[in-house]
Amino acid sequence: MSTTMEPGSPDLRPRAILDAIPDAIVILTPEGNIQGLNRAAESFFGHPIEELAGQEISRLLVSPADGRPWSLPADLPAPGECLGVELEGLHGDGSRFPVELRLKRLEVAGQTLVIAVLRDLTERRQLETQLQQAQKLEAIGQLAAGIAHEINTPIQYVGDNLRALKEYFDDLKRLTEELQACLEAPAEEVGPRREAIRELAAELDLDFVMEDIPAAIEQGLEGIGRVAEIVRAMKDFSHMDSARISTIDLNRALENTLLVARNEYKYVADVETDFAELPAVECHASELNQVFLNLLVNAAHAIADKGPERGRITLRTRPVADGVEIRISDTGTGIPASILDRIFDPFFTTKEVGRGTGQGLAIAYQVIRKHGGRIEVETEEGKGTTFVIRLPLKLPQPENGDG
């Protein structure tokens, strides 16, 4: 029986196989010294193999959280176990790239070694970003109808008030003309004209008109203010340039999201906010807004799914050590334990087609991770769910740094 694995077949020597593998493979001592590596590692790090051999792995990898050199954990994975971490690789040209690193302990001839398999995540991250952008557009599309409705109500009463003001103006014009004529009339005609003016004032219900005009103006201005506020929130919310870093008040970002998403929850829930004064947070604001929106829509869905009774969504913010904490709670269905470990998976959904595609929490997870934060869930079936987000005050790798 002839097989392609026949020993001696020149292209299938272990070295050739190792070099054909697209992932970078690095053999390390337990202290992190590079003992051997394959060709892929060469292009991966942008240094020739000869230069890399004997180096410390900590010179090639950094932790994305703080940009510090990464070293092998003192506790190596147990034999047979695999340890995975996401790090950043340092390329010879000075660039950084996201890496998934998997470690396995290797016992060879009584010696302990570590085998590290590194995969470049650049492409995966790009896809994640595209997906996120697509979901944002979808969310904005979904919000558009609700926002049109939110704007329509004040626009309608601004219109009603303007029409009333137009009528009042016509009345006042008639009255003013009478007064003018009275002023210009010879003295003996003033008496009868005064009587006519008094009758006109009664006919026009002048007392009411004079009372209603300031109210109509006030309401009109209030309506215009509301429209302007919604438009501003919408603009803030949907700022397309998600690469932009800003330092913002997260309470205000949450208020904005509540405003643009009002139509998504107002029929099923009352919203309570419990905001503490927060330090400004450096972030990609439009991405965090998208996270808040996703959580808010999920909360509204969970409340609607529970039954016809009106529920409550609570937004709570607190400063915590080195950062801020945001809790978004609902009194909805809760999440069954059987699916709890899958809710952050891309495309995991329990919703019917058209209502959910399972991207909301996957994107929330990505965005919060990118911000160096954490997102966790506390839930009780039949009682409700709380999503807890913790964010540091500064972004992990300041892209606006040394340059």
Ligand SMILES: Nc1ncnc2c1ncn2[C@@H]1O[C@H](COP(=O)(O)OP(=O)(O)OP(=O)(O)O)[C@@H](O)[C@H]1O
């Ligand atoms: N607040 C919540 N209460 C109860 N279940 C929830 C809550 N949030 C999420 N879930 C569950 O987690 C699943 C995944 O949520 P996710 O937001 O990722 O997707 P989706 O809401 O189904 O769809 P999409 O967000 O893409 O419209 C939901 O289908 C739902 O089963």
Ligand SMILES: [Mg+2]
């Ligand atoms: Mg969702």
